[in-house]
Amino acid sequence: MSVSPPQVDDVPARVSAERWSVVPLLRRLHFYAGVLVAPFLVVAAASGLLYALAPQIDDVLYGDLLRVPSATGAPRPLAEQVTAARTALPEGTVTGVLVAEEPDATTQVVFALPGLAEDYSQTVYVNPHTGQVQGQLTTWFGSTPVTTWLDGLHRHLQLGEPGRLYSELAASWLWVIALGGLVLWLVRQRTARRRVRALVVPEKGAKGVRKTRSWHASVGMWVLLGALFLSATGLTWSTYAGENFTAVLVALNAKAPALDTALPGTNGSGTTGSGAHEQHSTGTSDKTDPVDPATFDRVLTTARGAGLDGPLQLGVAGEPGSAWTAAQVDNTWPVRLDKVAVDPASAAVTARADFADRPLLAKLSSLGIQAHMGRLFGAANQIVLFLLAAGILTLIVLGYRMWWQRRPTRDDRSTPLGAPPARGAWQQLPLWAVIPGPLVLITIGWAIPLLGLSLLAFLVIDGLIGLARRTRQAR
Template sequence: MAKVDNRPYGPLYRAVWRWHFYAGLVTAPFLLILAITGAIYLFNEEINDLSYPHLRFVEAAGMPMPLSHMMAAAEAHLPGAVTTRIDTPDAADRSVQFFMALPEGDSRRVFVDPYQAMVLGDLDYRRTLIGIADQVHGSLMLGETGDAIVELMACWGVVLTVTGLYLWWPADRFRLRGLLVPRLTAGGRALLRDLHGVVGFWSALLILFLILTGLPWATQWGNLLVGVMDATGIGYPASHRGYNAPTSTPTAKQAVGDVPWTLEPTPMPASQAPSGGHSHHQATGPATGPMDGSIGIDRAAAILAENGMEWPYRLSLPRGETGVYLAFTYPGQPQGQRSLYIDQYSGALLREVSYADYGWGAQAVELGVQLHMGNYFGLTNQILMLIPCIGIVVLSITGPWMWWKRRPQGKLGVPKVPGPAKLRNLVLITLGLCALFPLAGASPLAVLVGDRVWTGLTQRKANQIG
């Protein structure tokens, strides 16, 4: 039986290198963008504080005014606007943020001094540095198409990391220079290769963690994860979906938008208008606020306090006739998550759910989300997650740079075509990895077909010349 040649630069090595080359060349620009925008968003609170201190800080002076007074000031600041959400502050010297929907479909955030019910100013979040980074990181500002691209690139990022570790694995495990520490005096392509390999090795696990904890937000992979959790009973508790209250068609994400990941796919409970007192105020769209007969924002805040929910929390106002008041706490440590749904007419508590009620799968995802965003243990967490962002930036630059320096003039410089047996093994390995990521499942086949077609064309051209 012939001995398999798995030595560095042997057939298997060249096969892995070829796939790593293709994936890296295509994904590098996207991964670079995701790493930079992710690094910016890691420090969103600090950047916003430095950029807009006049909007975000106030002088603490006694007890805050009622929320209704603040909301009246915010809505008077933007005539015709409707309040959709209120973010109460987490410190005495912080302002209250009002999320406003404008008549023309635009949106603003209005900042109000809670002690004087005085408007400090407003901004369009989408045009701030953090807002732009947020949109680019999530969808490249291309909507659903961009979301799919981001998911695909993230999935291939996993494949790149795994194949990169294989390519790095040394034949001489006792050689440190160039493997665990770069040879800074090497210069040229050798230095680039060392930087690429060393940085990739030291940051690989954190890069994998960063990608895997970000994928729950992706449409296809996230939906698959939710389906698996629902089927196995390890996600949002089924016992809390109805909670003895009728539900409305939209999910929490559709109705409210920004909610904890576990709440996103859950159906919203519905408010019930009093018998004989049905409002004739018709909803005109998602920006429509509470209906006539609603208990009002101050009573909703009082009910929250009666149920032990104090500031800071995020309070979304009812939208339409069946909308509810939804308040949730969203601390950096998800063990403190708690959500309360209140009927806008009767003030009845329709549903209550906390982190302790989640299945262990949802708890793990929420924990991963907070670690991913650098929230769980403060500055140390932010710095820890900054490391893989820097690693991806270095890898996304040094990889294409190495290719550019080594490629033959006027040619793509693709690594040598592996033999059929090695190609078959590589296909099985790659398809096994990509089977975990549905959106990326078909892309290896597309790459294979494209690779074989390109190879056939170049060989035919070479034969014609010869």
């Protein structure tokens, strides 16, 4: 992978060899993509690096809420824990309970509270062994305030939906820059043996820009697959490319089946779908009457009897005629993400949706998103994401360093930065690339709209600049 501006010192010597080649176009595209998109990648990588450490940050900031001082004695009934949480927050309406698997973890009782923003809840943390309330936080899909803030920083720079364009633009170009840099470096090496060695380890004894370029290529090779993975998974839940991905899943009937929460013999209807944050969602309740706390114990017992082990999210029925839900929320491999709907009156299972029954693409999408968020493989997942982010940041620094090192320094040719590759590279494209080129660009532009639009904008602006310069030279 490479995010650097490609070098131009050897372009004149290779003009004849590249008379009909895609390499000059790749070089020019890689240069401008590296220069213009790298700032977006810096923000995405740096914020992603911080988000990968969110569980540890939570333990430091909220350890007194998330963990109990002493995990001794059998857990108290959920009814008792919910009652204690209600006493601490009498103005709220209970919408769900998160029952943890670890004995030292607190039970999280989730409330809908007037005045909170959409998708936000007030979570009360209860010691399951003593029934005492340890505190409360305003949460977003179960995430603590600091994790919510880091998530928003990574996804949209705390700017809301308009800010999501930055992360989608970075993900849209990351795979193009990565594969383009790989091709350019492979072309640069003359023998297969030299290519393999140059991609694995930096060149010994190299100095100046040659040393920087060698380190850039080697680091890029080590993070290549990870960068492609981050690009692909990031696009699946982006705004525009994500919509197209969802449309493909629907067309292929590959979306995860929704859990039917309608109770038999009633007019109620409803489903609960799946998404990036579904594991924390409990829904909202419009009920004005208080929920019977004993119902949580009945639903929990039924869910355990139905084979749902591990941490469970219990959700109160969102409307009359609907069932309660119990969903596994263990995103660590091997995942436990089965769900059941439970009749609160009879404590009978009315429907279920198991992870094993999801289509393959739905499974891969879910697992990919969890790995992207650093949850799938626990601490190992976090370490890999941390190294990937650090590697991408290193590549960007090396890329800009090469650009600086390639600047002319003679008194009569001194410039602040290196020159870009020559314009007009598209004229050197071979026929086999010219004929399918427009169709490929249209397809990519449809699937990844921000990539297509930004590429089109670059071509138009670059063409206008070239036309203006030719007109000025002619005069």
